[in-house]
Amino acid sequence: MTSHDCNKVVLKMYLALDGELSTDEMREFLFELDRCSCCFRSFEQEKSFRAYLVSKIERRCMPESALEQLRKTLGMPNLMRIS
Amino acid sequence: MFQREFVPQMDTLYNFGFHLTYNEVDAQDLVQETLLKAYRFINSYQEGTNAKAWLFRILKNAFINEYRKRARQPDPIDYEEVVHYQDREDASYSGYVDLRQEIFQGLMGDEVTIALNNLPVDFRTVVLLCDIEGFTYEEIASIMDIPIGTVRSRLHRARNMLKEELKTYAANQGFKENR
Secondary structure, eight states, X not given: OOOOOHHHXXXXXXXXXXXXXXXXXXXXXXXXXXXXXXXXXXXXXXXHHHHHHHHHSOOOOOOHHHHHHHHXXXXXXXXXXXX | OIIIIIGGGXXXXXXXXXXXXXXXXXXXXXXXXXXXXXXXXXXXXXXXXOHHHHHHHHHHHHHIIIIIHHSSSOOHHXXXXXXXXXXHGGGGGGOOOOOOHHHHHTSOSHHHHHHHHHSOHHHHHHHIIIIITOOOHHHHHHHHTOOHHHHHHHHHHHHHHHHHHHHHHHHHTTOXXXX
């Protein structure tokens, strides 16, 4: 069994949460979390922080007046908002 | 095709433009310029390719061209930071800013928008593209014209900056970390 290195696990943690690990890398990462409660705690904290961030960042939709302007500029009177 | 492939991205483009400029009119202008450009080049667009990443790239370039030109001088802090972190690549990962859930849960929420707004625009952009729009590192690298290693280090740095700022807000509101 390889030795556990918290710094390396933290590096992988960001990649894991950003969906940038392959299936094998993810499996390895989860195994390391099982080996160390500190890493597991950091992972849970980071996960909560991300969720909090996403829930609090303001999202804005294009105002109807701007859409009307766009219809005129593009010469597309039937342009519809699709979301 | 324009209506099917590009128009569904209009609101996310507007939101991205708004967070880059923090100005509704400028955001509208950016979306308009982006969609006009996409319309003009529609014949070179291959249906089914990554329309969203392409449109975001156009908008980001429009932002750089139009809005940085307006500044009295380029923002030297952004570029210095970027060069610094590019050089260090993964070395910049060494710091992990610990932010306990009870600290940020005690905040009102507006602080996140303010903290994000306070980030240098290159750092704000990677957070928006990754956390809000869900782009992959590869897509972000292509939208921003930077290496993937820089996307990684810039995201890491940006999130740490956000955490530090939120910690400061929490401390100002009387939250004691050691309680």
